[in-house]
Amino acid sequence: MFREGGITSISDIFNQIASEIVNFIPKILITLVIILIAIAIIKVLNFLFRKLLGIAKIDEFFAKATGISIPFSITNLLIYLADLGIILIALYSIVDICAGPTYTRLMADVLYYGARIASVIIITLIIFASFNLVVRRLRVETRLRGYMLFIVMLLITAMLVDITALSDPVKSALIMGISIGVGISLGVFAIWFFFHEYLDKILEKKAESQT
Numbered sequence: 001m002f003r004e005g006g007i008t009s010i011s012d013i014f015n016q017i018a019s020e021i022v023n024f025i026p027k028i029l030i031t032l033v034i035i036l037i038a039i040a041i042i043k044v045l046n047f048l049f050r051k052l053l054g055i056a057k058i059d060e061f062f063a064k065a066t067g068i069s070i071p072f073s074i075t076n077l078l079i080y081l082a083d084l085g086i087i088l089i090a091l092y093s094i095v096d097i098c099a100g101p102t103y104t105r106l107m108a109d110v111l112y113y114g115a116r117i118a119s120v121i122i123i124t125l126i127i128f129a130s131f132n133l134v135v136r137r138l139r140v141e142t143r144l145r146g147y148m149l150f151i152v153m154l155l156i157t158a159m160l161v162d163i164t165a166l167s168d169p170v171k172s173a174l175i176m177g178i179s180i181g182v183g184i185s186l187g188v189f190a191i192w193f194f195f196h197e198y199l200d201k202i203l204e205k206k207a208e209s210q211t
Contacts, residue, residue, distance in 0.1 A: 042083050049075075053078065090108070151189075
């Protein structure tokens with residue numbers, strides 16, 4: 001009896017493994033088809049994009065319009081973004097077929113949070129690059145440079161608060177406080193920028209009257 005039960009249980013295990021393999025084979029084939037289609041689409045898009053963007057000459061136009069030489073090619077960046085979109089679509093399809101909608105939602109949440117972090121990093125780099133460009137082109141004074149850097153850091157802090165794992169009330173309070181600080185700072189800067197000569201004269205008159 002024990003042997004028969006053991007043989008029966010082992011045969012059941014092998015039958016179950018075989019049935020799972022048989023059920024999984026179509027998913028593997030569909031996955032391979034999706035990968036091949038994605039590779040073909042990427043190659044076609046890369047060829048077309050390079051032709052079209054080469055005719056448009058975006059890199060040269062950007063350099064002439066802004067006078068800025070960037071360390072990477074805008075054409076290659078656009079092509080990489082298009083390839084990334086195709087890869088994500090293929091990956092979503094494979095996960096949905098092989099793992100189910102639960103893992104698809106989990107993957108979507110992870111990618112959404114990763115995209116938010118990447119967007120904050122990219123915006124931060126753009127802000128600092130713009131800040132350095134303005135400072136270098138306009139030869140800004142040291143005091144004004146420090147003030148502009150202070151505003152930039154407040155804006156970056158607000159973006160970082162938005163992607164943290166804090167509760168919504170805490171986020172709202174922090175962002176509101178930072179927004180008020182930025183608004184007051186911009187107001188003070190506007191008053192100084194437009195009326196600093198008038199204010200300097202008033203201060204000079206008061207200093208002369210006291211002496």
